[in-house]
Amino acid sequence: MNTSRNTLRDPRTQSNSTAAEMSPVIAHTPAGASAAPNAPWRDWLALGLLMFPVLLIAVDNTALTFALPAIALSLETTGVQLLWIVDAYPLVLAGLLVAMGSLGDRIGRRRLLIIGSIGFAVVSAATAFSPGPEWLIAGRGALGFFGAMLMPSTLSLIRNIFPDPNRRRLAVAIWAAGFSGGAALGPIFGGWLVEHFWWGAVLLVAVPIMVPLLAFGPAFIPESRDPAPGRVDVPSIVLSLLVMVPVVYGIKEIATQGIDAVPLGIIAFGVAMGMAFIRRQQRLASPLLDVSLFRxxxxxxxxxxxxxxxxxxxxxxxxxxxxxxxxxxxxxxxxxxxxxxxxxxxxxxxxxxxxxxxxxxxxxxxxxxxxxxxxxxxxxxxxxxxxxxxxxxxxxxxxxxxxxxxxxxxxxxxxxxxxxxxxxxxxxxxxxxxxxxxxxxxxxxxxxxxxxxxxxxxxxxxxxxxxxxxxxxxxxxxxxxxxxxxxxxxxxxxxxxxxxxxxxxxxxxxxxxxxxxxxxxxxxxxxxxxxxxxxxxx
Structure with a gap:
């Protein structure tokens, strides 16, 4: 568990910090990570703010299930459209998680979290008033795009806010508990909203949940990024999508329709793209995903x-x-x-x-x-x-x-x-x-x-x-x-x-x-x- 001590020094022990480094931003020097001596209460406040997107994602994943019958009646959806209302979000989310995690390392994890939070809230509000199933499907896909920015950002920020292993371990436990708690609240919360309001309330609730993060996050959540990120490789992003989307779609088809040649072929295509993705990462000086991590x-x-x-x-x-x-x-x-x-x-x-x-x-x-x-x-x-x-x-x-x-x-x-x-x-x-x-x-x-x-x-x-x-x-x-x-x-x-x-x-x-x-x-x-x-x- 202490392996991180060889790669990250506790910023509170740095004696050579400049005045600029005394800000709440975790700034990386060429020698490694260096940061302002934030008081512990600021760290836990930052964690509390990070829990808002965690709870939102967890609640959203399970609450929508209880809104599906109302959606089907209100928008007069076909069976295929109802399936895509459910599937559009996880397909886009899974396809972009790796790309967004790497992008956060490059442009700043807090910056990516704020962008994702604003986008998620705006798209949720627009999708809540969908005039038809096509609009709702497109909105769910857009929510997957912005959702892919949220969860990796929260977990990676925890890694940098809490360099001490013992404090980080507790923070990760709270993060995981928040996700589980949101999953438990989702069905109850979603059912109550649909019963007392309308199905769009399940999506609209994202707006007030994101307000505390957007209001206080920039001031209390320290920024962090890779000190030598390299350029963004667009072909790698495309390949990562061609890996995860077919694989996830194929697995979901097998889960709902049974084993068949079509979903197996789709999964095989995703695996082939995965091999091409790995080979490309091994050749790049600044890969989208450092595959050496798996060693x-x-x-x-x-x-x-x-x-x-x-x-x-x-x-x-x-x-x-x-x-x-x-x-x-x-x-x-x-x-x-x-x-x-x-x-x-x-x-x-x-x-x-x-x-x-x-x-x-x-x-x-x-x-x-x-x-x-x-x-x-x-x-x-x-x-x-x-x-x-x-x-x-x-x-x-x-x-x-x-x-x-x-x-x-x-x-x-x-x-x-x-x-x-x-x-x-x-x-x-x-x-x-x-x-x-x-x-x-x-x-x-x-x-x-x-x-x-x-x-x-x-x-x-x-x-x-x-x-x-x-x-x-x-x-x-x-x-x-x-x-x-x-x-x-x-x-x-x-x-x-x-x-x-x-x-x-x-x-x-x-x-x-x-x-x-x-x-x-x-x-x-x-x-x-x-x-x-x-x-x-x-």
């Missing part, structure tokens, strides 16, 4: 831990949401409320684990978090799901405790294992890992769950005599369609369909959980072995 075993293993932590969490949420709503009969908002204790556990574990790394090596803490996630999946894989939601919700809390532990320390390892001037690129890679891990969890575990459900479903005989073949076919494809079909049938037959669908779905959950259990256990071993030599904090 650092601490950095690359911490990124892997982040990806797998989000993989496990989002994969779990995927089948838990279906179980609560379709098998337990909960409304979407009630299911969201039922998951809040687990999200609180994520926040709490991230904060509690900070002092733990003073006594236990960080690598073992990360490994312990991943092992806890594995134990949550173990409860699901070998437990009885028919006794109500308590077992699955309890397993989610165990999983959440593990994710909060692992991602807090792994994020700190990511920031601490790179030079301060590369923190923007490192933060962008970490954020990209979040996106990819979330998508993979949904796509991979979701595909396995769907395939297992379809293979194990045994619908009762005689359905073709009382309903259409299309309805029977749809019921054989998804649990939702089976439950919808059961609602149209007479009681004995309806009960038989529900029982068959529940049995098939539960068998799929057992298989999916067992696979995830093995992956999480392997990740825990990897973290323990590779990160075992990272020293404890002082």
């Amino acid at each position: 650092n075993r601490v950095f690359s293993t911490a990124i892997t831990a982040n990806v797998l932590a989000l993989f496990s969490f989002n994969g779990f949420i995927l089948f838990l949401a279906q179980h609560l709503q379709l098998l337990e009969g909960m409304s979407p908002s009630a299911a969201g409320v039922a998951m809040i204790p687990a999200l609180v556990a994520t926040m709490a574990s991230g904060l509690v684990v900070v002092p733990l790394v003073r006594k236990i090596r960080p690598g073992f803490v990360v490994a312990g978090g991943l092992a806890m996630s594995a134990s949550g999946y173990c409860v699901v894989a070998f437990g009885n799901h028919s006794s109500g939601p308590a077992l699955l919700l309890g397993a989610l809390i165990i999983l959440a405790l593990g994710v909060g532990t692992a991602e807090t320390i792994s994020n700190d390892l990511i920031l601490g294992s790179v030079p301060a001037e590369k923190s923007g690129a490192a933060a962008a890679i970490s954020e990209t890992g979040y996106e990819v891990g979330s998508l993979l969890g949904t796509a991979v575990l979701g595909s396995i769950l769907t395939a297992s459900y379809q293979h194990n479903l045994r619908l009762p005989a005689g359905l073709a005599d009382v309903t259409s073949g299309t309805a029977v076919h749809s019921a054989a494809e998804t649990l939702a369609a089976a439950m919808e079909l059961a609602g149209t049938l007479p009681a004995p037959l309806a009960d038989a369909v529900r029982a068959a669908a529940k049995t098939a779905f539960d068998s799929g959950v057992h298989i999916t959980a067992a696979i995830a259990l093995v992956l999480m256990a392997a990740a825990a071993v990897l973290a323990a072995v590779v990160l075992r030599k990272v020293p404890t904090a002082e």
Whole structure:
């Protein structure tokens, strides 16, 4: 964890600061980082201001889901348009994270954060009053553009505001807790806004949330940048888009439509562009992304831990949401409320684990978090799901405790294992890992769950005599369609369909959980072995 001490000197110990360096801006000299001796209260105030865009992004990601039915009715969208309203944002966001992180290193991370905040607020306000679905889709894409400026900037600024490893670790824990808290508030907040106002209020709320940052950020958040950034390579930006957009789109298609040649081909194209991107970065004197960062075993293993932590969490949420709503009969908002204790556990574990790394090596803490996630999946894989939601919700809390532990320390390892001037690129890679891990969890575990459900479903005989073949076919494809079909049938037959669908779905959950259990256990071993030599904090 102390690896950063070789690359970044605490600005409060600098004895050769000039009068110009006594400003609240972190200015880099040729020898390294140098900054004004900001009082600790200014650092924590700066962190508080950085939490506003973090909360906004987290709330926006989950709140919009509850506005989709109202959007569909108000704007008379087609199914394809509704899909693009959801997908436009993450596609653009994922494609530009690396480019924006590197741009922040070059032009200044605070400057990029302010530009992104202004753009996000203005576009949110304009999109809230969309006259049609095309306007809303374009607005969501623009929000992805400005959103890509926000998250890497916040994390990289934390790296430079808190050069001391112990204080930085707590700041990262607060950052992660804010993101988790926003995700918990999103469904409740979004549902309340749609119910009491209109769907545009979910987007319009970005304006007041950004006001504190825009009003006080320039005065209290110190600027930082790479002292020798080099020029911006436009072809590299284009290549990074051609890598991430096809890969993310292909994964989302597999998650929603199943494995098919088209999304696999799209992913293959993205991988090919990735190889071209890497070769170009290796040739450039000032690359958009310093791929040598991945040669650092601490950095690359911490990124892997982040990806797998989000993989496990989002994969779990995927089948838990279906179980609560379709098998337990909960409304979407009630299911969201039922998951809040687990999200609180994520926040709490991230904060509690900070002092733990003073006594236990960080690598073992990360490994312990991943092992806890594995134990949550173990409860699901070998437990009885028919006794109500308590077992699955309890397993989610165990999983959440593990994710909060692992991602807090792994994020700190990511920031601490790179030079301060590369923190923007490192933060962008970490954020990209979040996106990819979330998508993979949904796509991979979701595909396995769907395939297992379809293979194990045994619908009762005689359905073709009382309903259409299309309805029977749809019921054989998804649990939702089976439950919808059961609602149209007479009681004995309806009960038989529900029982068959529940049995098939539960068998799929057992298989999916067992696979995830093995992956999480392997990740825990990897973290323990590779990160075992990272020293404890002082």
